[in-house]
Amino acid sequence: MSERYDRLRRIRREKRRQRRQQRSLKKTMKSALGWFISILTAAILGYGFVAFGFQTVYMVGPSMEPTLTDGESYLVNKAVYLVTSPERYDVVAYRIVENQDEYYSIKRVVGLPGETVLIQNGQVYINGNPLADYPVDCEIKTAGIAESAITLGENEYFLLGDNPDNSQDSRFQAAGNVQKSEMLGRVKIK
Structure with missing residues (x-):
C-alpha cells in the first residue's frame, strides 16, 4: 500500500509541478505581450507625433x-x-x-x-x-x-x-x- 501511496504522491507532485510551469509560462507570455503592446503603442504615438504634431527644421x-x-x-x-x-x-x-x-x-x-x-x-x-x-x-x-x-x-x-x-x-x-x-x-x- 505504501508503494501505491508513494506513487500517487509522485504523480500529484508531478502534476503540481506541471501546473506551476504552465502558470509561469502564462505569466511570462502575459508579460511579454504587455511589453510588446507597450512598445507598439509608443512607436505608433511617436510616429503620430512626428507625422502630425511637430518637426524640427533648420x-x-x-x-x-x-x-x-x-x-x-x-x-x-x-x-x-x-x-x-x-x-x-x-x-x-x-x-x-x-x-x-x-x-x-x-x-x-x-x-x-x-x-x-x-x-x-x-x-x-x-x-x-x-x-x-x-x-x-x-x-x-x-x-x-x-x-x-x-x-x-x-x-x-x-x-x-x-x-x-x-x-x-x-x-x-x-x-x-x-x-x-x-x-x-x-x-x-x-
Missing part, C-alpha cells in the same frame, strides 16, 4: 535675420494648420510642391487669401493700406513681382523674409504665392 541663410539665425534648428507645429489657417505675421515653414526634394524655407506671412499686395517705395500695402505694424523694421529695396498689385487667390499667401534684401520669397517668381497645402506648419520662435 534655418538656411540670412533671410529671416534678426528673427531667426542661419544654421539654427526650430520646432514646427504641424498640427496647428489642420484646425486653423495661417494668420498675418505667422512665421511658417513651407516647401513648393514642385520642389519636394528641397529643404523647407522659412518666411513670414504678410498677405492673406483674397487680399491685394503691393510693394512701393519700400513699403508693403495690403488692399491699398500701408502695413504699419510689421514686426521687423526694414525697408524693402526690391519689390519684385509685387511692384504691380497681386491679388491672392483662395488658400494663397504672400510671404516675406524679415531680411528682405537677402530673401527669396513671394516677391520672386521662383517662390511666388504659397498655398496653404505647401506649408508644413508654424515655426516656434525661441
Whole structure:
C-alpha cells in the first residue's frame, strides 16, 4: 500500500509541478505581450507625433535675420494648420510642391487669401493700406513681382523674409504665392 501511496504522491507532485510551469509560462507570455503592446503603442504615438504634431527644421541663410539665425534648428507645429489657417505675421515653414526634394524655407506671412499686395517705395500695402505694424523694421529695396498689385487667390499667401534684401520669397517668381497645402506648419520662435 505504501508503494501505491508513494506513487500517487509522485504523480500529484508531478502534476503540481506541471501546473506551476504552465502558470509561469502564462505569466511570462502575459508579460511579454504587455511589453510588446507597450512598445507598439509608443512607436505608433511617436510616429503620430512626428507625422502630425511637430518637426524640427533648420534655418538656411540670412533671410529671416534678426528673427531667426542661419544654421539654427526650430520646432514646427504641424498640427496647428489642420484646425486653423495661417494668420498675418505667422512665421511658417513651407516647401513648393514642385520642389519636394528641397529643404523647407522659412518666411513670414504678410498677405492673406483674397487680399491685394503691393510693394512701393519700400513699403508693403495690403488692399491699398500701408502695413504699419510689421514686426521687423526694414525697408524693402526690391519689390519684385509685387511692384504691380497681386491679388491672392483662395488658400494663397504672400510671404516675406524679415531680411528682405537677402530673401527669396513671394516677391520672386521662383517662390511666388504659397498655398496653404505647401506649408508644413508654424515655426516656434525661441
